[in-house]
Amino acid sequence: MKNGVHEFHKCLKTLDSSFRRNDGKRAFSAFYDFIKDESGKEKGMRRIAFAGTDGRTMLWALVTATATSEQHPESFEGVVVRGTPSMPEFSRRLQWPVAFVPTQSNAAKDYALAVIEAIKRQEIDAVVPMPEALLFEGIVDALEAAGLSDRIVGLSRAGAFIEGDKIRCKYLCKKAGIPVAPRWRDVDAKQYPEVLTTCLSFIDAFGGAVLKYPYSAGGKGARIILNTWDIREVYDTLMRDYADDYRRLFEKKGNWPLLIESRMSGVEISFTIFVDKVGNYQILPTAMDYPERFEGPASKDNPITGGVGAISPHPMETAELKEIAGKRIAEPLIQAMKEEGILRPCVIYPGCFVSLDAFGRSTDIRVCEINIRLGEPEAQPVARRLRNLGALIKGTLEGTLDRIKPEVRDDQVALSMALVTGPGGPDGQRGYPWSCTKGEALEIDFPYFKRKGIQIIPSAMTYSPEEGVFKSDGTRVAYLNANVTVKPGEDRGQVVERLRNKLLAAFDNGKIRVIPRENPQGNRLDMRRDVGTHYAKAAEIFHL
Ligand code: GLY
Numbered sequence: 001m002k003n004g005v006h007e008f009h010k011c012l013k014t015l016d017s018s019f020r021r022n023d024g025k026r027a028f029s030a031f032y033d034f035i036k037d038e039s040g041k042e043k044g045m046r047r048i049a050f051a052g053t054d055g056r057t058m059l060w061a062l063v064t065a066t067a068t069s070e071q072h073p074e075s076f077e078g079v080v081v082r083g084t085p086s087m088p089e090f091s092r093r094l095q096w097p098v099a100f101v102p103t104q105s106n107a108a109k110d111y112a113l114a115v116i117e118a119i120k121r122q123e124i125d126a127v128v129p130m131p132e133a134l135l136f137e138g139i140v141d142a143l144e145a146a147g148l149s150d151r152i153v154g155l156s157r158a159g160a161f162i163e164g165d166k167i168r169c170k171y172l173c174k175k176a177g178i179p180v181a182p183r184w185r186d187v188d189a190k191q192y193p194e195v196l197t198t199c200l201s202f203i204d205a206f207g208g209a210v211l212k213y214p215y216s217a218g219g220k221g222a223r224i225i226l227n228t229w230d231i232r233e234v235y236d237t238l239m240r241d242y243a244d245d246y247r248r249l250f251e252k253k254g255n256w257p258l259l260i261e262s263r264m265s266g267v268e269i270s271f272t273i274f275v276d277k278v279g280n281y282q283i284l285p286t287a288m289d290y291p292e293r294f295e296g297p298a299s300k301d302n303p304i305t306g307g308v309g310a311i312s313p314h315p316m317e318t319a320e321l322k323e324i325a326g327k328r329i330a331e332p333l334i335q336a337m338k339e340e341g342i343l344r345p346c347v348i349y350p351g352c353f354v355s356l357d358a359f360g361r362s363t364d365i366r367v368c369e370i371n372i373r374l375g376e377p378e379a380q381p382v383a384r385r386l387r388n389l390g391a392l393i394k395g396t397l398e399g400t401l402d403r404i405k406p407e408v409r410d411d412q413v414a415l416s417m418a419l420v421t422g423p424g425g426p427d428g429q430r431g432y433p434w435s436c437t438k439g440e441a442l443e444i445d446f447p448y449f450k451r452k453g454i455q456i457i458p459s460a461m462t463y464s465p466e467e468g469v470f471k472s473d474g475t476r477v478a479y480l481n482a483n484v485t486v487k488p489g490e491d492r493g494q495v496v497e498r499l500r501n502k503l504l505a506a507f508d509n510g511k512i513r514v515i516p517r518e519n520p521q522g523n524r525l526d527m528r529r530d531v532g533t534h535y536a537k538a539a540e541i542f543h544l
Contacts, residue, residue: 045125045394046074049101049118051081051111051139052130055459055479056379058087060128060389061098069388069407076390079124081114082106086461086470093446099123108137115139116146126397128153128347132373135160136216140344149344150277153396155372159342163372166214166259176336178329179366181261182206189239189246189258198260199231208263211235213242215249219291219306220433222369224263224298237300264366266353269314270375271325272382273348274392279334280401282392283322285385285408286314287378288534289351293433295530305433306476308418309531311496312381315538321354321362328365345396349375360542377479380457381414384483413496414483415532417503418459418476422526424516431526436474437517440524444470445511454506455481472514477525480506493536500532 048064050057061078080087082103091098101118104110111134118124129139129152140156143149161168167186174180183202187194195211202209203225211234213221221242223234246256272284290309292298329350337343349371355364374382383389387407395404423430425437442461449456460473484499486492506512507527514524 045397046390047077047079047123047125048390048393049079049081049115049124049127050130051115051127051134053082053084053106053459054130054376055457055476056374056376056383057083057130058090058098058459059380059457059479059481060130060374060383062096063383063386064390064393065097067387067389069391071407072388072391072404074391076394078390079118081111081118081124081127084458084461084473085463086458089463089465089470090456090458108134108139109142112139112142112146115143115152116148119148119151126151126153126393128374128393130374130376130379132160132163132216132371135372136164150397153274153345153347153393155342155344155346159337159340159344159346160372162348162370164216166212166369167257169370170259172336172340173333173367173370176332178332178336179364181210181264181366181368183262185260187258187260189242189256192235195235195258195260196231199225200228202260202262203228206262207265210261210263211238212259212261213238213245214257214259215245217242220304222304226263233300261368264353264368266355266364266366267314267316268351268368269316269321269354270349270351270378271322271329272374272379273325273330273350274396274401275330275334275337275343275346275348276396276401277343277345277399279338279343280399281326281330281334282395282401282404282406283326283330284382284392284406285312286317286322287312287375287382288314289375289378290528290531292528294528303433305420307375307377308420308432308476308528310375310378310381310416311532311534312378312385312414315534316354316356316360316362318361321365324362324365325350325352329367333370345399346372347374348372349378356542358542360538377416377418377476380416380479380481384414384416384481385409385412409483411485411487412483413486413492413499413532413535415481415496415499415503417480417527417531419478419480419507419512419525419527420476421460421472421474421514422524424518424524426517432475437524438472438474440472440514440517441467442470442472442477443510443513443515448511449506452502452506453482454503456512457481472524477514478512480512480527491539493539496532496535504529 050060061080064076065078079099081101103114115127138157140154143152199209208226211223225234275281289307291304294302351368353366354362395401420432421436429435429437457479460475462471480503486495516522516524
């Protein structure tokens, strides 16, 4: 408010001097801008909701409500639309200033109804849908139909193919001149000889091929083939996993489209980019995802999961790399979106391969896939390094991203480690990402985590009010998050190792446990232990 009064006086001064110079038009325009800005602040985009049920949804609401910007003094409120039953209870216990809007079900139409009602009741001003399924199922179209198109961040169904149809996206990239894998083919999955010939030619020229089920697959539709002996097995597994989806989409008619890309190597890095309605954009801090379930290369027994950990910044992030991503990916993509008539305020999240020189500088970049939502868990460490998340989302919706730069905690590194359901259970479950047992009670030493400065973000976790206990709901149950400040002259790799060991110690000492039915002293949770080790590796290789 103090700032508002100050701005108002500034505006009156401009008005006064413009009138004295007999420049009525300018005076009016200054006054109009002021009123518009102020009304935006007061009732435009202050209460920002995040729709979904996973950890990033909870965390983004929390960061929006609590991070303090040095450049944007207005305050924001964070709201979760739906969430999981554990989230309101976490917020109550930990005094997180986050509100909740329930939905009838997890279907996009029920989210849309809840959001429209909440906007009408002035409980929220805008919404950011988190899982891609909400966009594919038309949550943006529903808000557009209700006249609330300016209150939602995301692409409508017409634009959702960028993530939802990887083959169409490849053609879009080709048209826009966005660098992708050096070779790719769009084949009929039912024609094994065609798949075989393509794989053999890519193995010969590039050392491998990647089969990609091109439609929504929760990040699990890409299968890497590194040698000839694996071709048939990988193909058969992919067909087994997606035959039902193909049948559902195409019934008996026509081809089953399959994308085959030549293998890319280099360093994988994901960018999270806000794009506003006129095509201005801002690249958020980068992140490195840990998608394989266990340490080491992906394989049949080490599958690609939704992501079991993430760090921000990516160890190889540089200002130049972000500039390259802006020029070679964001700008041509935005231009293509304009030409296709699908540009809206949205998030784009391209996963890329970067080539480097001996000094760790990027020499080339290629897009592996483009998502149209935030990454999980990448969005968590990214947000934890941002001071002005609310202002960035407001700018995305209002078309002012040219004036709002991300305020990044550049001296900090953020780690996020998923606590997943491990093996075992009444049916001998294999654990995440395979089958998971559910419904087992959690034990959490909240004072310990507070003392150690470790944040627990609940995800697939419910709460039983009768028993007063949190319960596991399988898959990725929760995340352990922590930031560390790297002081000038300190070795980043060593600092992050200490932080990583702190998180591992909390887990190893049973400070958060899912109590297995068969063993009250045990822990059903499991985690990948090497999340964060790439800072030390980068130092070793590149002397960074
Ligand atoms: N962590 C990978 C994803 O969100 O797609």
